[in-house]
Amino acid sequence: MKKTLLLVMCVGLTGRAAAQAGSSVSAHAVVVTVGMTISTLRDLNFGTVIKGVPTTILPTAANAGEWQVSGSANAFIVISFTLPTQLTNIQALPGSTMPIAFSGISAIWRRSTNNPVGGTVFDPAVGAVGRLGPPSNFNMYVWIGGTVTPALAAKPGIYQGNVVVSLIYQ
Amino acid sequence: MMRALGLAGMLALASASLAAQGVMVAPHAVFIDHRLRSGSVLLYNPGTEPVEVSISTIFGYPTTDSAGRITLDTLLADSTVSALGWIQAFPRRLTVGPRERQTVRLLARPPAGLPDGEYWLRLVIAAQAGRVPITGVADTTAIQVGLTLEVRTIIGVNYRKGPVGTGVTLSQLSARIVGDSLITRSKLERRGNAAFIGMIRETLVDSTGAVRGQRVGDSLVTTFASPIGVYVAMQPRLASAIPHPGLPRGRYWLRYEVVAERDDLDPTVVLKAPAVRDSVQLVVP
Numbered sequence: 001m002k003k004t005l006l007l008v009m010c011v012g013l014t015g016r017a018a019a020q021a022g023s024s025v026s027a028h029a030v031v032v033t034v035g036m037t038i039s040t041l042r043d044l045n046f047g048t049v050i051k052g053v054p055t056t057i058l059p060t061a062a063n064a065g066e067w068q069v070s071g072s073a074n075a076f077i078v079i080s081f082t083l084p085t086q087l088t089n090i091q092a093l094p095g096s097t098m099p100i101a102f103s104g105i106s107a108i109w110r111r112s113t114n115n116p117v118g119g120t121v122f123d124p125a126v127g128a129v130g131r132l133g134p135p136s137n138f139n140m141y142v143w144i145g146g147t148v149t150p151a152l153a154a155k156p157g158i159y160q161g162n163v164v165v166s167l168i169y170q
Numbered sequence: 171m172m173r174a175l176g177l178a179g180m181l182a183l184a185s186a187s188l189a190a191q192g193v194m195v196a197p198h199a200v201f202i203d204h205r206l207r208s209g210s211v212l213l214y215n216p217g218t219e220p221v222e223v224s225i226s227t228i229f230g231y232p233t234t235d236s237a238g239r240i241t242l243d244t245l246l247a248d249s250t251v252s253a254l255g256w257i258q259a260f261p262r263r264l265t266v267g268p269r270e271r272q273t274v275r276l277l278a279r280p281p282a283g284l285p286d287g288e289y290w291l292r293l294v295i296a297a298q299a300g301r302v303p304i305t306g307v308a309d310t311t312a313i314q315v316g317l318t319l320e321v322r323t324i325i326g327v328n329y330r331k332g333p334v335g336t337g338v339t340l341s342q343l344s345a346r347i348v349g350d351s352l353i354t355r356s357k358l359e360r361r362g363n364a365a366f367i368g369m370i371r372e373t374l375v376d377s378t379g380a381v382r383g384q385r386v387g388d389s390l391v392t393t394f395a396s397p398i399g400v401y402v403a404m405q406p407r408l409a410s411a412i413p414h415p416g417l418p419r420g421r422y423w424l425r426y427e428v429v430a431e432r433d434d435l436d437p438t439v440v441l442k443a444p445a446v447r448d449s450v451q452l453v454v455p
Contacts, residue, residue: 035196037216038297038321046315055315065319071198072434075397076240078232087315098315129239134391148315159315166322168232168242168292169198 036071038167044144052152059108059143060116066143068114069130069167073138079109080127082164087148091157098159100148107144112137119143191217193266193297195323199367200293201439202257202278204331209276211293211325215266222298224263225274227291229254231326231365231401238355238407242292242324253289253329256280278329286332288364290401295323326399328365337361338368338400338428340446345424347454350416351409352384352394356426356448359403366400367440368430370408374452377421385411397432422452 044065049055057064069077081102089096102124110119112133122128124144132140144163194214202209215221229252230244257278266272276293298320342357352374360366372394374382383390394410430443 035194035212035214036198036323036325037192037194038323039192039217040319040321043319044317046317048312049315051313065317067319067321068192072397074395075434078240078242080242084317087317098313100317127241129241144319146317150313150315154313156311156313159313161317162320163317164296164320164322166294166324168324169326 036069036167036169038165039068039070041066041068041141044146044163046148049148049150051150051154054147054149056147057145059106059121059145061145064116064143064145065163066141067165069132069140069142070138071132071169073132073135075132075169077130077132077140078127078166078168079122079130079142080166080168081107081124081144082162082166083124084161084163087159087161089155089157089159092155096155096157098148098150098154100146100161102144102146106146107142109140109142111140114139114141116141116143191219191221191297192321193221193223193295193323195295195325197435198323198325199435199439200276200325200327202276202327202329204278204280204284204329207278207280209278209327211274211276211295212271213264213266213274213295214271215268218268220268221266222263223266224296224298225259225261226294226296227254227257227259227327228294228324229291231290231292232399232404233402234404234406238405240404240406244292251287251289253278253280253291253327257291257327257329259293276327280329280331284331286334286363287330288334289329289331290365291327291329292324293327295325297321297323330364334364334441335362335443336364336366336430336441337443338366338446340426340428340448342405343424343426343448343450345426345450345452347412347417347452350412350414352412352424354408354424354426355405357403357405358398358400358428360400362441362443364441366398366428366430366443367432367435368398368400368428368443369432370396370398370406371427371429372396372408372410373425375423375425382417382422383413385413397434398428417454419454422454423449424452425449 086097104123107124108116108119109130200209233243345354384394427447429445
């Protein structure tokens with residue numbers, strides 16, 4: 001019964017619950033226990049930067065990158081990052097790049113509360129073990145900032161790169 | 171029922187976050203029986219934009235570093251318990267449309283003569299959200315900088331053949347109060363031929379035998395519980411918060427137990443094993 005209820009709830013998400021409700025649920029039904037959702041709430045956006053002037057975005061800033069993780073209450077989640085060292089100008093000839101760096105205070109994680117102030121600061125190059133919130137609010141939030149250093153001779157255009165966050169469930 | 175409520179709540183939350191881009195992965199642990207040799211993972215996109223997903227597999231399992239932090243060890247010399255070479259995931263690439271769900275199938279082709287036991291790998295689900303929206307591109311002299319964030323969810327896949335059993339031993343238990351936190355450390359070693367999937371429970375009692383509450387988020391709990399997976403051995407460091415204004419002077423006992431129970435997993439996949447218990451005294455000067 002429990003498995004059936006879980007499956008029906010899942011099907012209900014797609015708006016097809018009514019179509020399914022009258023039919024029998026196959027014994028082959030996937031047992032859907034609590035899953036894990038990682039959502040990108042906000043990308044890391046430096047906006048317009050000035051040649052020769054390093055620009056730092058703190059993880060507490062409004063334009064820091066942010067993820068929300070939901071899953072099993074109180075679960076430990078290993079957080080690790082794959083970080084770029086160079087950003088590429090997608091509008092210029094190949095080879096036009098800009099350095100980007102991350103420091104020991106460039107990332108924050110926090111249970112339950114969607115506010116980086118008061119969260120646990122960590123070095124994204126090292127990673128951390130975060131924790132989802134208690135049953136009433138089984139979320140965890142992760143923020144990331146960084147520093148870009150555009151050279152005086154940097155070519156105009158849009159510089160982009162990828163930050164990969166890996167979350168490992170026990 | 172708790173699992174049902176948890177899933178419903180999580181999905182409701184996901185639906186409410188219209189701006190968010192990501193994918194829900196369920197279940198967060200896959201157990202494959204040798205008689206069936208297949209499994210599946212459901213992906214659901216709660217967002218309003220399509221999400222590109224790629225699937226890969228690695229071998230590794232949780233362990234702890236010297237500070238007791240849990241890490242995923244992927245540089246393992248002993249790969250006799252690896253299922254990496256013979257479990258495959260299909261499809262490897264897919265696009266999950268807005269509010270759509272798709273299934274990733276796991277197909278096992280174990281080698282002939284595979285000994286009874288449990289074999290492991292990790293499934294990596296990488297989801298790529300949209301590109302960074304950068305404005306002001308009409309200004310051809312400006313420099314615009316943005317980074318796209320990609321997420322990877324890494325879940326365990328446990329393949330079981332024949333009789334499997336598990337257990338855990340507990341030793342080197344220690345506890346101390348640091349500031350407003352209760353810090354514990356113990357050594358856990360797996361027994362049997364399968365991973366020990368369970369919970370650590372910690373209860374703090376004073377000299378009268380009364381249970382002292384611990385704080386978890388905004389809640390007060392009498393027992394601090396933490397999910398744990400002991401694949402070989404680990405020495406986890408746990409920290410819970412002591413409610414304000416802290417503990418009065420005196421002697422306390424920490425009761426520590428490791429049980430083969432998990433609320434977040436189907437009970438049929440959690441291998442039964444005897445609970446192990448220990449306790450240690452703390453003195454608040």
